[in-house]
Amino acid sequence: MSKKTLIVIGNGMVGHHFLEQFVASPEAAEYEILVFGEEKQLAYDRVHLSEYFTGSTHADLAMGTADWYTGQGIKLQLNEPVTALERDQRMVTTPKGNYGYDELVLATGSFPFVPPIEGREHPHCFVYRTLDDLDAIRASAQDGKSGVVVGGGLLGLEAANALRSLGLQAHVVEFAPRLMPVQLDTDGGALLRHKIEELGVQVHTEKATTDIVEGENARLRMNFNDGSHLETDLIVFSAGIRPQDALARASGLEVGERGGIVVNDQCTTSDPHIHAIGECALWDQRIFGLVAPGYTMARTLASVLNSDRNAAFTGADMSTKLKLLGVDVGSIGDAHGQTPGARNIRFNDEQAGHYRRMVISADGKTLLGAILVGDNSHYDTLLQYALNGIALPSNPETLILPEGQGGAPTLGPDALPETASICSCHNVTKGDICGVIDAGCSDLAGVKAETKASTGCGGCTALLKNVVDNELEKRGVAVSKDLCEHFPYSRQDLFHLVKVNGIRTFRTLISQHGKGQGCDICKPVVGSILATCWNEHILATDHVPLQDTNDTFMANMQKNGTYSIVPRIPGGEITPDKLIVLGEVAKEYDLYTKITGGQRVDLFGATLSELPEIWEKLIAAGFETGHAYGKSLRTVKSCVGSTWCRYGVQDSVGMAIHLENRYKGLRAPHKVKMAVSGCTRECAEAQSKDFGVIATENGWNLYVCGNGGMRPRHADLFATDLSDEELIRTIDRVVMFYVRTADRLQRTSVWMENLEGGLDYLKKVILEDSLGICAELEEHMNGIADTYQCEWKTAVEDPEKRKRFREFVNLPEQKDPVQQWTTERGQRRPVLESA
């Protein structure tokens, strides 16, 4: 029996995906498959087209290989456009001949729309769609200085970035009053514009181009309807796409009013033997200009051709998440809040450059849409809420408020239903993932290989990992808690290795237990562990390269590269003489001076080379380092207590000073704060600290694991009516247990919440010594307190260490030229040109 013929017109992303699906199905054996492509290259990843400018070749971007086509018995004829379609004879025509078909698939994609502007045919006018387009743009850019992109949508901004990467001054001309008018609202568009302009791309909105003529100072000149004009060496049109429906139109297939080949749920056109998928297809009056819906159509059609009666395309989510010129932009569902009764929650931080908007249903229960600019870390969670109609929490605003510690709030993978779509490119649900895990996949790589999840646009990578980790964990498979690529251990494991094996340098640790040279994740962690274990000076040669700059230079780097200095003022108590010294030093070095929330004084604007000089003076006056730069004890805040306050029942200042002196310098996984109040009125706000102490008639109540910041947490009452000695002993134990077992950058609150058994467990370990480690914890803490040294004192006394503080080692007098200053409210502050 002779085989039937299937012809596919268009060898783009969707056409290729269709072939992959179809050849794997039983029906494929019944067909000869013939593919025509107009472009001369085999189907390539158009989504990542721009990478062609940053080093990728066609081979890198290609979706398959010629060998694959041959191996599958597919005849691929590239560089051969189909020019006519005879439906009566079931025949297509190319410049090379006529070919008959039994079934025909149109996967012709779309073409860029070029507005009918006079002069648009100029040789230095381009579009941005194919590799050939990019070759032409690259050639034109070679001796040009500037380029304009017409259209400020998603693709236009991507093109502008490409022009920038070619070394051109890039401009974007947009007809609408804001950028990305489809995806963003006014505030989001304004923020995006601001960010993009900061990167040196000039944005011109509300400009309609009337004509393009020869330029005077550049090749071209664009005249605008408002009388203004812009000169440029090349122009890229990116004013939208139009479905490529020419063949369908000419052969009398039903097409949409504004273009697009009309298809039903089975992706079949008005002719039962002709099907259309991808960007050329019009379904339910809609065109889908993204790759994921195209892939879904391709899968649907492959099933339809296998006589699957249930196969149907039911629309697709058009949410997008992308990085445009390095700026995160996300748009989900009904981003503009067009659903009747929809309500909005907006968060707009102009300082940080973050804008987030949630569109919520009238009953407040579900998320309809969202807009994100500047930070996409909330995207995955919001998308899951929107796609799956998951009930919002009672305080939905927490989903878009800035994170405290621990990253953006995420929806636990357990909260997702089985039907939740995890990867929309390859249509993988949480249920599919559970399925392959149950069938024996035991790691992320395996799940990816089985399901193809996260091998498309890559947008679902983080979510996929989350779901897979969670499912594996539920099935008792150990999930990697590796610190980074250099150490297959958690912080706690490393602590153990260092302690037990007496390891004293990073080098030894990495050569015995890790690989490579280390990085900015593991080095500071190990630095902090070594400091806790052995308490050597942090500027000891072996330790210098481990530290974050703040630790290395023992000061806090500010945005212009200068440092701030915070001397320790234990308990916030300071003599007038010492206060005067602070004032004198600040005056001499013109340091901006501010009182901190921790009851001390912060001096800003010292250059690297000034730091040791300043500290020499401070040390001479009896000051010590305040460790404001370190992951260590910051301050012990106190109220004035029984010495002055008529309500006070204990000497809170005395206790605060005692605590501060005991724990100063201790290196921890994160900063540690403490406070002491002299009575239950709690003027020192002790319950917002990692360790809060409140005086009682009989002694002290201890509260643990609280914190302020973005996600405040009240400390929990841990023990009551402690004597001075009992209090110190208890804090010693908790502090050391935290330092030994917490993860990197974990505050005490998160650490405690993650301890299995939580507060009760912690009480058992510390108060009942259930692990039998309390004596060791106390001894360790005593050792640290005994070997305390003021790091700054050691540093200024050692000429070798002082050498580190030269701004430029070859020119000690050279001042850093970017540090420029102005005066505000009587003090000096930096002006920093934005880069």
Added chain:
Amino acid sequence: MKARTCWNAVCTVEDLVPESGIAVWTEDGPVAVFYLPHRLPALFAISHTDPFSGANVLARGITGDLKGEPVVASPLYKQHFNLITGVCLEDDSVRVKTYAVLLDGNRIVLETADKQREAVAA
């Protein structure tokens, strides 16, 4: 045409800090020189200016390797820069200038653009 360059001694071996960076002032502006004794070659030089903040701070970042490539992390916003190519790992459209650097006896020499000669040639 390749711009003319010249080699300049900028500091000595004693000025270097193993596994870390120092800053030197050159005709080309501030340059960060890194010394990674466990690599070959062990010397790297890139611009000291952090392109994301405009501040001269890169020499003060933490060094290391990612997937085998030597990198420094900006101390301000923590982006990583490849010490060989200058390319930012988080955003490959951003790249800092790199300089050839050599050990000549005890001296560290850098190749920078020769401004004077360029000026004469122009």
